[in-house]
Amino acid sequence: MLRIDLISDTVTKPDAPMLEAMFNAEVGDDVFSEDPTINRLQEMAADMFGMEAALFCPSGTMTNQIAIAVHTSRLDEVLCHEYSHIYQYETGGYAYNSGVGIKLLPGANGILDVETVAAAINPTHDWLAHSRLLVLENTSNKGGGSFYTLEQIKGFTQLCKEKNMGLHLDGARLFNALVETGEDTREYGKAFDSISICLSKGLGAPVGSLLIGNTEFIRKARRLRKAMGGGMRQAGYLAAAGIYALEHNIKRLKLDNDRAKELGQVLQTLNYVKSVRPVKTNILIFDLNDGLMAADYLEKLSDAGINAAPFGPSTIRFVTHLGITDEMIQRTKEILINLQD
Secondary structure, eight states: OOOEEOSOGGGOOOOHHHHHHHHTOOOOOGGGTOOHHHHHHHHHHHHHTTOSEEEEESOHHHHHHHHHHHHOOTTEEEEEETTOHHHHSSTTHHHHHHOOEEEEEOOGGGOOOHHHHHHHOOOOOTTSOEEEEEEEESSBTTTTSBOOOHHHHHHHHHHHHHTTOEEEEEETTHHHHHHHHOOOHHHHHHHOSEEEEESSSTTOOSSOEEEEEOHHHHHHHHHHHHHTTOOOSSTHHHHHHHHHHHHHSSTTHHHHHHHHHHHHHHHTTOTTEEEEOOOOSSEEEEEEOTTOOHHHHHHHHHHHTEEOEEEETTEEEEEOOTTOOHHHHHHHHHHHHHTOO
């Protein structure tokens, strides 16, 4: 049976050219900053965003947690959307690693507006946490792959400057947004104090994320990476995959987005689907009719050859990626239609 894995874009695997790049990588000891392939990847990422420096880390959780720790002090507060990855899926690391509080803000499909953020910033009283950092997520995972445009982001940039707050971008799937908007990565570098991008989702690398910022920020981040156990040795083999991903796999993300939209159009016609969230990139979230349970539906999908993720008692998430083919999309559509009463 053909297995179709829509559970996440984290299931992607290196293809033959990426494996060859990894096999041929020149490596050294990165704890001493002597791995030439890691150094090249970091320089490449920094230049891509017009920023001064970058740091290669094992995961996006680590890059986000390091960013929070560098931007804040204990008794500070981080502001973010209630759907944010840093709150939902990073095991409370903001409290454990940095001793900071978090303020969760509402917004449609994972997207905040400037007015909501401005109203949530605390005055500087002794009895209140200092609002020190705003984190935006682009694209929003739990928001169904929705994204901010640069025009929207500029308002947050101005607000954070006025309030002396840091602005961090959790850009795990940023490139899925950029292939839709055509916006320039260097403009993102101007808008944010720090940016995290993931290499191991739609870009197809097996491991790794990058944290990007100015030289002093990355100097502090590098020390924290070591304290968190993220100082790797001959990790240039992994960095080579990241270089290949940035050089070859960005433009093809548009195909993933289009395939998700294609599935979304089919789901809107099915009698067991209550609603489909707006499909903007490669994440597709839909709600089943009242009385239908995600666990039961996922079991039926699995029996038919499709892996997917529950996103609530009656909510399902599909994620398209480079491991999905046209044949798989066609087969998925057939299965979804056949599951109707």
